[in-house]
Amino acid sequence: MRIKNLKTNRITNPLGFDLGRPRLSYVAYDTNAAKQTAAQIQVALDEEFTNSVFDSGKSTEIDSLAFELPITLESYTRYYWRVTVWADNGDEAVSNAAWFETAKLAEYWDAKWITPDFDKEIHPVLTKEFDLSKEVVSARAYVCGLGLYEMEINGVKAGDEYLTPNFNAYDKWLQYQTYDITNLVRVGQNSVEVSLGNGLYKGRFGFEGGENEIYGDQYAFLCEIVINHADGTTSKISSDDSWKARTSQILFSGIYDGEIFDANAKDATTYDVKELDLGYDRLKARLSLPVVIKEKLKPIEVIKTPAGETVLDMGQNMVGWVQFKTNATKGSEIVLQYGELLQEGNFYQDNLRTAKAEFRYISNGEESVVRPHFTFYGFRYVKVSGWSGELNKEDFTGCVLYSDMDQTGSIETSNPLVNKLFLNALWGQKGNFLDIPTDCPQRDERMGWTGDAQVFSGTAAFNMDTYAFFSKYGYDLAQEQSSQDGMVPMVVPMATVKGGGSSAWGEAATVIPWNVYLHYGDKAILEQQFDSMKGWVDFIKRADEASGSKRLWTSGFHFGDWLALDGEDPNSPMGGTETAFISSAYYCYSSMLVAKAAKVLGKEEVSEEYEQLSNEIRNAIRAEYFTSNGRLALNNQTALVVALFIDLVPDEHRKRLSNDLRERLKKDKNHLKTGFVGTPYLCRVLSENGNNDLAYTLLLNKDYPSWLYAVTMGATTIWERWNSVLPDGKISGTDMNSLNHYAYGSIVEWMYRNVAGINPVEKQPGFRHVRLAPQPDYRLKYAKATLDSAAGLYESHWELNENGKLTFKFVIPFNATATVELPDADVENVQMNGKSLSEAGVSASQNGKKVQVELHSGTWEFEYIPEVDYIKYYSTHMPLSELAANDEVKNVLAETVPHAAALPEEMITNLGHQSLRELSHMPFMPISAEVLDNLDSKLEKIKVVVQ
Known part of the structure; x- marks a missing residue:
């Protein structure tokens, strides 16, 4: 057994941080044991641990997720600590020493x-x-x-x-x-x-x-x-x-406009x-993690554009700057301009709006390695002007800059486009987690928009260890909120944007700390943010009461389902979902999160008060927006998704609403129309409410609007708009069009939770216990994910073979447990590690169409033929567009229903989301049931080939 990931407040060896009451965490691994039976934490003023200041002794109470150190910290002091762990099989391990060092604390400042x-x-x-x-x-x-x-x-x-x-x-x-x-x-x-x-x-x-x-x-x-x-x-x-x-020598610096550095401007004159x-x-x-150069990239190409420009292609939309080596002649000026894309092959910056995003260097004739100091850029392409002679790309290095967070998660599937989508979302996080979670890193904005941070926070916590990052952002949010009577600003820090109070944006106050608690299991984040969480709900409650205590939130400005595609006004970015429904839904959701946080913190009366408030809001929403038969008055994707995700629909009508969502998507040609509010939950709601096939359809769509459309267009990060770049390569607009905007990257949380099946559990947060519930689909041959969680390393891997057999492999870390849910399985037919479940001696049960198995740490492999055939064959129940995409199927159609096979491409595009059986009732394409059944007998011999 060995011990790793020793962190203080989830920071490795923090120097000079405000640590409050330090929380120590660690991970034990490389053991066949299942459980920690005891641990000991020792703290000393020296690495030899001779000058001890704390020793817990051998204790059964130490939690590896967060042990609060019960000592009074001294200023200017480095504390060394180590942990000893005992396991249930007799294994014992002692960690190497970690440390944390205090800053001034309450010491007086001599400095002026x-x-x-x-x-x-x-x-x-x-x-x-x-x-x-x-x-x-x-x-x-x-x-x-x-x-x-x-x-x-x-x-x-x-x-x-x-x-x-x-x-x-x-x-x-x-x-x-x-x-x-x-x-x-x-x-x-x-x-x-x-x-x-x-x-x-x-x-x-x-x-x-x-x-x-x-x-x-x-x-x-x-x-x-x-x-x-x-x-x-x-x-x-x-x-x-x-x-x-x-x-x-820096003549100018600005976050938006860049920097001017004159190497000749070395003036020895001193001033007072x-x-x-x-x-x-x-x-x-400090609370902020250091912003450091996390990676370095080399240009992949030097481009000579049609306009005669020299442009470096970094191959990746990144954030930071380009460092270069030069021995240019004295007085010559080298100019680097940064942009995200080319237009008609030429360098382009118009979508940066007023940001110049440039670096000017005036040489003193000496060989130098040059970089900016007080700015950063979001870019893939760099236009280089003033370079003397042939430009060598080896003289340039892209320095990737972001907060010093460990990457914790990874996803791989059989589909290269999906893999690229995951990486694009990860790069979006790298580029926008530069001390604050910015909306975009390149144009004249780069601000900590609360809505973007909220919707992406779950994905962010899977991808990286974001505890300290979000703890700092939460502290800043609470500071701003304290002067706004509980209102959460649109951006944090507020800077020039003084407004706020919008639903979904304000939920950064409640959703982010709750997600952080779920992922890391340390209630200190809830203690720090509880007044902020409660203050936000109280702000909404006062607005509700000022409007007559309807338990609906119908006043104030709201962004709505920002950038959704279903708005009546195509020029409005606010989407087609009634804002009062969205705001009331979040009122309900945030109230429940406050109730949950209060319960974790032992504030039982407060918990009951806000749970009651949440239930009152839910009942008011049901009375306002649902019929007695469960029909939602708002029939669009986001409204249906929000109603299901926030549990607004009565249980007896949940299936009806799930079917309504399926029908809504069919009317929308099985393409998304959601914006910032609906998109994060869309696929999760589909998978968790009987429509997993549609979730995969939305993931795998390659035409606009879809996630993979941007991937097929060469995107290396997530775009702000579903069509930031048009199919002909032209940018769709310049007013608000970032190519590095991570909000829609929230699809990755669904990939971790539903494709790979790794789900945190509220009652045992920090991945001490997980629900491993992958939901495979025939369109992927395999999917696998790893998560180096607060409790240790999880792996989840499933594969569908040629014969339709499903195999699963799960790795559960030491001192953790999991409930595995195997889909479409019969408990009698499942093999685990080569044995039947009854022979394997594990707790297994049939739960509807799933087999549920309780497991402790270890590596576990399952295989079975699912009760539902996962190998798909063509049929008349499939969308016409899928039939028309296969040449063998088209030949069968031409023989059996030639008028269907002869439909023009435009009609297939417009009607292709419907099945042949649905279209058979149309007057332009009558097909009898007998012909359809005959056609099915032919099509069922043709296997759907996964690309």
Whole structure:
């Protein structure tokens, strides 16, 4: 047995974070044991664990998902910790040491806020020189710089992160970072240089082109360097008016417009700095994960466009920047412009709106490796101008920048397009999880839209360890919300967008923390966010009561089913679902999530109050929108999906509504018409309500509108619109058209939950227990997923062979259990690990058409011939479009029903979602039942071949 993934607050070896009451987690693996019987956590001030500060002893109460450390933390202190685990088979293991280090905590700041004493538009470099005469044991720098900063000690960058102090509501709180600079300082003379850039603090940022100086109008810097010497003494270097400033080689920086760097502009003239009275009340040790270079890509091609441009193709829509090596002549200017796509083969930026998205470098004639400092770009293509001589793509490197999260999930199927769709969603997360969950990373927006974050949060938590990321975002959301009387803003941080209160967007306050709790099993996220969760529902409740306490939410502005395709007005992005229905549904949903969170936290009375509120809302919705026979007054995809997902429909009418959704899709030619509200739940609702075949149909559609349409068009991320790019390659519009917008990537949660079948369970969150319930379909030959969960590594793999046999392989980690649900199975016919279920000695039962098996950790394999034939043959019950797509079938049709075989392509396109039997009643194509039965006898010999 071995132990890995030692994390504090789900961060590996956090330095200088605000940890509150530290929560320790770990994963034991590589053992045949099933259960942890005991564990011991030891904490010390040294790696040898001789200076102990805590020892739990051998305990049966330690939970590997989250053990709250019951000690009072000291400032400026590194704590080492390790865990010993005992298992039920006698295995025992001791982990390597992990650590966490506190920042200043409540220590007084000696440092002063300073700013350069020259024009506020000039980018500064702040400097300080100091001497050290004694050996250094350790050195730390505690730093905050506004808007953005990078610090060098003796010419070497401190830390490996960028865009500090990150993005948050600066008017509410300011994060400071801690750097271990032990290896950067030296005995003798030392120098500190800090470059400052605008960022969203004082640069252009915000909606509709943005504003300048949103949070401040001056650069500001705060720093304390604490150095511990071998003789036990301490030196401290603090920012004050003894520091100096000089003008930077960075002439301009902006999040949207890029950066101008003049290597010749090295002016040794020094200027005074002056102190600023920004106070210390807003200062807080960091919550943000470091934004780091997680990957590096090389260009796949140098393109010479029809317009004569030189363009690098990175092969992937990515976020970060391109670093390049140059020895250009002195004074020459190299310009890099960033864009997402080509148009007519030429470089294109119009969909970036007012964002220039460029980098200008003026050479000093020396060989240099060049990169921007205070900006980032969303791009696949880079236009290079001013390059002397032949451009060598090896001189360029794409630096992929995002918050330092571990990837935890992966999916692979027999369909390469589906695999690409998964990767596109993953890349969308990489590109938009840059400290805040942005809507898009490239145009003049890049804002933390709450709705986008909410709908994608489940997928995000499968793909990566997002606990710390969402904990920081939740903290920021609550800070903004606290000044809005419970209203959740449209974006966090609010920046220039002062409105809010929209359903689905505001649900970021309730849905995200609940998803985080489900995935990681640590109730600390609910403790942190509970007032925010409850505050949001109370805001809605006050709006409800102001409207007469109807237990419906019918007032205020709502985005509705944003960018849905079923709106009456084709120019409106708000979709065709009544906004009051959506808002009332979310009112019901959020109230229930508050009730659930309260129950987890032991707030029983609050739980009962909000559960009752949720039930009252549900009853009011039923009275307003459902007939006594269960018909929903709103007959569109999103309304039906939301009603089923949020459990608004009475149980006795659930099957009716599921059938209504099936009929609705048939009217919509089995293509989606949903927007931001309906899309995340669409396939999940279909699979979980008897329409799994339709869920796969929607997944596998390749024409517009569908997920795979973008894939077939060469997309490498998820698009904002279903038709961001038209079939002829032209962009569909420039007003609001991002090619890296992750919201519709929420389909991936269905792929984890329903295709692969990996589902968290509310009563045992953090994947301590899971429901493994794959739902195969003949159109995929196999699917497999892995999830390195908070409880350990799960694997789920199914395969359908040529003879129609289903095989499943599940890997369940140590100290976890699973309920396996095998579809269309007979308990007498299932083999497990080569034995019948009765011989295998496991708990197995028949539950309707499923076989349910209770399992502990280990590797388990099942096989059986399903009770329903998974190998499909053609028939007259299949959509005409599928019949017409097979040449052998078309020959049979031509022989038997020639008038059907001769239908023009346009008619097949319009009617092809209907079966031949349905169309046989049409006056233009009468076909008798006898002919149809004869046709079926011929078609049933032709197997549907999966591509």
